[in-house]
Amino acid sequence: MSIAAQVLAQLDGAETKAAAAAEGAGFAYGLAAIGPGIGIGYLVGQAVQAMARQPESAGQVQTTMFLGVAFTEALALIGFVVFILLKFA
Amino acid sequence: MSLLLAAESEGGGLEFPSLTQLVEWPDIIDPIGFNKIALIHVLSVVVPALIFFLASRQKSLVPSGVRTIAEGTIEFVEKQIIMQAIGPDGMKYLPVLLSYFLFVFFGNITEVIPFFQMPANARIAGPIVLALISWAMYIGIGVKNHGMGYFKEVLFPPGVPPALYILVTPIELLSNFILRPFSHAVRLFANMLAGHILLVTFGVLSITVAGMAIGWIWLEVFTFGGLVAFTAFEMFVSLIQAFVFTILAAVYIGGSLHPAH
Numbered sequence: 001m002s003i004a005a006q007v008l009a010q011l012d013g014a015e016t017k018a019a020a021a022a023e024g025a026g027f028a029y030g031l032a033a034i035g036p037g038i039g040i041g042y043l044v045g046q047a048v049q050a051m052a053r054q055p056e057s058a059g060q061v062q063t064t065m066f067l068g069v070a071f072t073e074a075l076a077l078i079g080f081v082v083f084i085l086l087k088f089a
Numbered sequence: 090m091s092l093l094l095a096a097e098s099e100g101g102g103l104e105f106p107s108l109t110q111l112v113e114w115p116d117i118i119d120p121i122g123f124n125k126i127a128l129i130h131v132l133s134v135v136v137p138a139l140i141f142f143l144a145s146r147q148k149s150l151v152p153s154g155v156r157t158i159a160e161g162t163i164e165f166v167e168k169q170i171i172m173q174a175i176g177p178d179g180m181k182y183l184p185v186l187l188s189y190f191l192f193v194f195f196g197n198i199t200e201v202i203p204f205f206q207m208p209a210n211a212r213i214a215g216p217i218v219l220a221l222i223s224w225a226m227y228i229g230i231g232v233k234n235h236g237m238g239y240f241k242e243v244l245f246p247p248g249v250p251p252a253l254y255i256l257v258t259p260i261e262l263l264s265n266f267i268l269r270p271f272s273h274a275v276r277l278f279a280n281m282l283a284g285h286i287l288l289v290t291f292g293v294l295s296i297t298v299a300g301m302a303i304g305w306i307w308l309e310v311f312t313f314g315g316l317v318a319f320t321a322f323e324m325f326v327s328l329i330q331a332f333v334f335t336i337l338a339a340v341y342i343g344g345s346l347h348p349a350h
């Protein structure tokens with residue numbers, strides 16, 4: 001029997017539920033952060049490239065970049081809300 | 090204060106306060122439920138109103154003092170938000186977007202102001218009301234400018250092959266009319282709550298390290314240094330989130346004015 005299974009065997013129902021919720025919460029946020037992380041990295045990278053090529057359009061690119069970041073990170077933030085709900089609600 | 094007690098009650102061990110302790114505040118005026126969040130909301134209406142009132146009292150040709158702040162803010166909203174997201178015909182929405190920007194910004198910046206140390210927008214009530222107002226507003230503007238054709242333009246966008254409407258229409262319905270106020274509000278709420286928890290985490294770590302044996306005091310470089318750095322970062326986030334919330338409201342209005350693109 002692994003250590004984790006030994007620990008789980010000693011827990012009662014409510015504690016098992018709390019442990020599963022904590023585990024699920026951690027996975028929820030971690031998985032939700034992968035996609036937006038890649039997305040924001042790509043987005044900002046492309047924006048920097050655009051600004052380096054055409055410095056005179058930097059203002060407009062920057063505004064559009066913030067807008068894109070806001071749309072992309074919404075997914076990570078919903079993951080964070082799920083984390084809070086699983087852990088505390 | 091409760092945080093200090095929470096950190097010290099375990100004899101120096103790391104005890105993280107519960108979420109209710111972080112975001113729920115006792116009533117200041119008891120029977121009507123007027124707590125710190127409500128106080129911040131009132132202040133974030135009164136303080137910008139006062140700034141703009143004082144600015145409007147200046148009669149000199151050259152702006153100085155508080156008027157430079159007021160004019161700079163208006164110019165920022167005009168140039169960076171309305172012109173970028175709507176265009177010149179959006180100038181008539183300047184008052185509402187300026188109010189959004191200032192209300193959200195003051196609700197956010199209390200996160201790093203001593204005595205408050207709590208962003209009012211870390212409770213979902215504030216953002217959800219603002220998002221629902223924006224939701225009602227952009228649908229209203231769409232109907233006012235295009236009549237019932239607005240819904241047709243949004244739900245059945247022109248240039249799409251008719252067979253694809255089976256796929257496109259439910260997606261557009263969900264994303265434009267149902268999920269939009271939710272994501273608009275959650276974006277602001279979750280950002281501010283995450284920032285608040287981040288600052289609390291570093292605050293608790295700093296206190297814990299300060300209570301440790303003398304040989305470990307060098308850890309404060311990371312914990313207290315992190316607290317200072319993240320406080321600066323959260324000031325930046327407060328501004329960015331106010332900007333993003335306002336520009337999204339503007340983008341939605343722009344979409345209602347010109348639904349074709």
